[in-house]
Amino acid sequence: MESSELRKAGLKVTLPRVKILDILEQSSNRHHSAEDVYKALLETGEEIGLATVYRVLTQFEAAGLVKRHHFEGGHSVFELNQGTHHDHILCVKCGRVDEFVDETIEARQQDIAAELGYEMTDHCLYMYGICADCKGK
Amino acid sequence: MESSELRKAGLKVTLPRVKILDILEQSSNRHHSAEDVYKALLETGEEIGLATVYRVLTQFEAAGLVKRHHFEGGHSVFELNQGTHHDHILCVKCGRVDEFVDETIEARQQDIAAELGYEMTDHCLYMYGICADCKGK
DNA sequence: TCTGCGGATGAAAAAGCTTCTCATTATTAT
């Protein structure tokens, strides 16, 4: 039940928040732009403003429910903050997104941050390339 | 001499392009937003439009003279593509940027891209943290 | 169940970065 997740996060249980969380959880793909979520809401017949979508996603991010990624072109995408950390590889032709985790890289990152005197708060690795499907074209 | 670099890149030698390349090469910090470059041009008395700055930086990127990074907040920064590839670690408090290269990570990235069927075109690793200077505060 | 307060929402405007348009100007090859 979504309402308990919201309450746990210290957020009032409102229709927009429930519906948005619903879409994030139900949708087949994990990555959503604010626009994606907005369109999905329209399809289910909900009249929720784009400003509210942004507000809610930002609140979800602050509450740790969601992670925000800054992809090329100034677009942000959001994904549920469930499961483990992972990095992303994007196809520059079709926009496909794959995820991966690599312990070797994770460990090295920790070392590097320490070497440079940083206390690491976050990190993200984006790889851009041409996916298998697009290579032939 | 900048003009030869421009010619080599297949770009006409124009005043805006020379001046912008000049700023990128002379400036003490390696990372510049388009706005930074624009302001620096104004300070040297050059009347070059912001639109031209964006155009030229984009052309420089296409020509491989410059690399473009997408930092958080939808801002792009440009840096001369001289020397070797490197990744970035940013202080979330003071905005300081440090660079590093790690061969272990570089190698693993190649492997991962191949495993997932991608032909990698680019990659960037951003680490966010609190730098040594800001830790005390 | 009813009531009231504070937070949440919607619509539209605004903000910030980046790109486009188009008339004018400058560069390069001849």
Place this chain on the structure above:
DNA sequence: ATAATAATGAGAAGCTTTTTCATCCGCAGA
């Protein structure tokens, strides 16, 4: 030097995201 072609500047436009403000709703208490 000249003509063809590309580059520039100024402003408008495009996009994503944030802000404003009047209205509305969830929730705690009566």
